[in-house]
Amino acid sequence: MSANANARPRVGLFVTCLVDLYRPSVGFAAVKLLERGGCAVDAPLAQTCCGQPAYNSGDRADTAAIAKQVIEAFEGFDYVVAPSGSCAGMIRHHYPTLFADDGDWARRAADLGAKTFELVSFLTGVCGMTEVEAKLDRTVTYHDSCSGLRELKIKEQPRRLLATVDELELVELPTAETCCGFGGTFCIKYSDVSAEMVRRKSDDIQATGADLLLAGDMGCLLNMAGKLKREGADIQVRHVAEVLAGMTDGPAIGEEG
Amino acid sequence: MQPKSHLFKEESTKAIGDANLQSALKNLQTGFVAARARAADGLDEFEALRDEAVTLKDHILANLDFYLERFEEKVTEAGGTVHFCATAEEARQTILELCRRYGAKSVTKGKSMVAEEVALNPFLEANGIEPVETDLGEYIIQLAKEAPSHIIGPAVHKTKEQVSDLFHEHHAKYGRTERLTEAEDLVTEAREVLRQKYFDADVGITGANFLIAETGSTIIVTNEGNGDLTQMLPKAHVVISAIDKVVPTLEDVSTILRVLARSATGQEMSAYTTLSTGPKREGDLDGPEGFHVVLLDNGRSDLLGTDKQDLLRCIRCGACMNHCPVYTAVGGHAYGWVYPGPIGAALDPHIVGLEEARHLPNASTFCGRCEQVCPMRIPLPKIMRHWREEAFERGLPPARERLALKGWAWMARHPWAYRLAARIGIGVMGRLGRRRGGRFRDLPLARAWTKSRDMPAPEGRTFIDRWKAGERG
Ligand code: SF4
Numbered sequence: 001m002s003a004n005a006n007a008r009p010r011v012g013l014f015v016t017c018l019v020d021l022y023r024p025s026v027g028f029a030a031v032k033l034l035e036r037g038g039c040a041v042d043a044p045l046a047q048t049c050c051g052q053p054a055y056n057s058g059d060r061a062d063t064a065a066i067a068k069q070v071i072e073a074f075e076g077f078d079y080v081v082a083p084s085g086s087c088a089g090m091i092r093h094h095y096p097t098l099f100a101d102d103g104d105w106a107r108r109a110a111d112l113g114a115k116t117f118e119l120v121s122f123l124t125g126v127c128g129m130t131e132v133e134a135k136l137d138r139t140v141t142y143h144d145s146c147s148g149l150r151e152l153k154i155k156e157q158p159r160r161l162l163a164t165v166d167e168l169e170l171v172e173l174p175t176a177e178t179c180c181g182f183g184g185t186f187c188i189k190y191s192d193v194s195a196e197m198v199r200r201k202s203d204d205i206q207a208t209g210a211d212l213l214l215a216g217d218m219g220c221l222l223n224m225a226g227k228l229k230r231e232g233a234d235i236q237v238r239h240v241a242e243v244l245a246g247m248t249d250g251p252a253i254g255e256e257g
Numbered sequence: 258m259q260p261k262s263h264l265f266k267e268e269s270t271k272a273i274g275d276a277n278l279q280s281a282l283k284n285l286q287t288g289f290v291a292a293r294a295r296a297a298d299g300l301d302e303f304e305a306l307r308d309e310a311v312t313l314k315d316h317i318l319a320n321l322d323f324y325l326e327r328f329e330e331k332v333t334e335a336g337g338t339v340h341f342c343a344t345a346e347e348a349r350q351t352i353l354e355l356c357r358r359y360g361a362k363s364v365t366k367g368k369s370m371v372a373e374e375v376a377l378n379p380f381l382e383a384n385g386i387e388p389v390e391t392d393l394g395e396y397i398i399q400l401a402k403e404a405p406s407h408i409i410g411p412a413v414h415k416t417k418e419q420v421s422d423l424f425h426e427h428h429a430k431y432g433r434t435e436r437l438t439e440a441e442d443l444v445t446e447a448r449e450v451l452r453q454k455y456f457d458a459d460v461g462i463t464g465a466n467f468l469i470a471e472t473g474s475t476i477i478v479t480n481e482g483n484g485d486l487t488q489m490l491p492k493a494h495v496v497i498s499a500i501d502k503v504v505p506t507l508e509d510v511s512t513i514l515r516v517l518a519r520s521a522t523g524q525e526m527s528a529y530t531t532l533s534t535g536p537k538r539e540g541d542l543d544g545p546e547g548f549h550v551v552l553l554d555n556g557r558s559d560l561l562g563t564d565k566q567d568l569l570r571c572i573r574c575g576a577c578m579n580h581c582p583v584y585t586a587v588g589g590h591a592y593g594w595v596y597p598g599p600i601g602a603a604l605d606p607h608i609v610g611l612e613e614a615r616h617l618p619n620a621s622t623f624c625g626r627c628e629q630v631c632p633m634r635i636p637l638p639k640i641m642r643h644w645r646e647e648a649f650e651r652g653l654p655p656a657r658e659r660l661a662l663k664g665w666a667w668m669a670r671h672p673w674a675y676r677l678a679a680r681i682g683i684g685v686m687g688r689l690g691r692r693r694g695g696r697f698r699d700l701p702l703a704r705a706w707t708k709s710r711d712m713p714a715p716e717g718r719t720f721i722d723r724w725k726a727g728e729r730g
Contacts, residue, residue, distance in 0.1 A: 028730040043720070057654070058648055060649075062670070139376070150626070150629055190266065196586045257695060
């Protein structure tokens with residue numbers, strides 16, 4: 001918490017490049033949830049991306065340059081929160097590794113990493129949120145995005161909050177923990193393999209009988225929504241934050257506005 | 258085996274279009290994953306056992322010379338011989354000489370990935386010696402003239418119907434002309450055909466899951482018991498194994514065995530755990546006259562002390578493959594070398610060279626499931642990342658890819674340029690997208706994506722632009 005125990009913690013929203021570019025509504029849902037959780041939120045304008053495309057392509061030099069920029073833009077906040085397990089995991093676990101032998105930057109990266117969280121786990125774990133004020137008469141299923149699940153151990157937190165949404169019914173996806181095939185640049189470089197992975201995923205999602213699919217990462221959501229739409233499946237796709245914030249009036253991902 | 262890893266892209270595409278392969282892979286995926294989960298859940302101390310196994314193996318790797326020397330001493334004491342081979346070529350030659358020494362026309366073989374690694378079968382054949390695989394899976398792919406596609410289930414890529422066809426075609430010469438369709442009948446027929454081969458062989462070659470320094474024994478773990486016949490009946494037993502398989506004591510082996518079986522097939526223990534210690538002694542009723550252990554290095558010792566040393570902890574359980582969404586989509590052959598799946602993606606570039614195997618560490622989404630299930634806690638994604646970094650430094654990715662990445666990175670490092678481009682690009686895409694019902698069915702610059710899925714359209718203005726303008730929802 002911040003120095004003054006009564007002051008609201010200052011949260012820097014790392015909006016992530018995909019939310020910024022594709023789905024700002026997720027960013028606004030995150031702001032709303034964080035404010036309800038008792039935080040003062042700001043989104044520094046100098047942010048672009050966490051550097052994962054470069055990092056996962058083996059380009060360490062560019063990754064380090066981008067990471068330094070993120071550290072500088074966000075280290076003044078009490079917390080950094082991202083509506084994405086993948087980007088939060090990047091800052092939390094990979095930045096410190098990246099600068100492990102780099103003196104002062106090692107310390108700054110470690111400090112930033114320690115106060116960086118994925119949105120839903122931050123709401124439950126740090127803000128102590130146990131329920132949300134939202135209502136949605138839908139049968140939903142949930143995909144556990146890989147980085148959030150394995151790097152940040154996010155599994156029951158979103159389910160716990162979803163259980164408090166009025167009228168919402170959650171049906172489990174048996175392959176919820178299997179990668180959807182997005183994988184950043186993987187989906188372009190190995191597009192046939194990625195397409196097969198998301199085809200299987202789409203079959204599994206349709207078999208649940210749910211009419212809404214949720215997840216916590218835009219990359220996976222774009223991938224799965226793209227496949228479900230291509231197959232003509234009558235299933236909507238949204239980021240979990242939109243539902244928790246009660247912001248489901250606008251069009252779902254890949255649907256007409 | 259001749260590496261074909263540079264063809265990963267083409268081969269993986271082919272594999273996805275192969276209906277037989279896809280139906281075989283489907284069974285693999287669901288069966289092994291559920292079995293491992295049950296086995297891990299059923300043993301409270303499973304995680305602690307994993308830690309114990311990791312610590313043990315790290316200790317061994319830090320003292321590898323010592324344990325290997327110890328092992329050699331004990332094998333010699335028991336009347337056997339250890340042959341250290343630095344390269345695959347040396348290992349092949351050593352085995353050929355041994356076969357000649359024992360006058361072998363045919364050899365029976367138990368399952369051995371290291372024998373695949375040194376491409377033993379084609380070499381023996383070229384030298385007039387017939388190798389007969391006795392592990393059912395290996396036998397099937399030997400008939401099909403294929404390589405294994407999985408390290409514990411070499412023929413998981415074959416459907417029962419394909420096996421039935423193969424047996425029908427190859428067993429006619431033994432007077433078996435009936436076409437069998439039941440799995441059990443197929444197994445029985447293979448056993449009967451193989452029976453005579455065991456008696457005919459002059460040398461039996463097996464792999465080893467472990468080498469025990471304390472006793473000079475080698476251990477194989479199987480579910481068929483074929484290994485026993487392979488090593489007991491012929492004149493000589495030749496074990497081919499890699500240097501990283503050595504373990505100090507029998508007690509230590511039992512720790513690793515417990516995580517191995519659970520991770521591999523979900524069993525508590527494999528059905529057969531066979532120890533071999535030296536040749537037949539005076540007064541023994543059976544056993545081989547000669548006992549030889551061919552120990553292969555093939556670049557493994559170069560990994561010691563590097564950021565990839567953890568690879569040497571691998572106990573070849575196959576759990577990483579069974580849980581890998583890429584492996585289960587494309588099968589093992591697409592990887593183009595002996596070790597497929599995540600362990601192959603991390604290990605193969607070291608053995609066959611990064612130029613040859615560049616695709617393998619890249620063809621992963623870094624979903625992390627392999628590391629999550631690896632009983633030896635090998636940080637497979639991290640090692641794949643090391644390879645990506647090495648490849649990038651050496652300029653191996655295609656120019657087009659590097660250029661696109663550099664362009665993007667430049668933008669990411671210059672927020673003003675990024676914001677400007679984002680505003681224009683997203684504005685245009687948002688407008689177009691609205692006219693197309695919120696998604697694109699075809700984007701000329703992103704065909705790799707739109708070939709098989711739609712591309713959702715962006716909302717139209719970026720979050721940061723709206724935030725800057727004072728919007729709050
Ligand atoms: S890397 Fe791990 S999971 Fe894969 S085969 Fe080796 S020990 Fe098993």
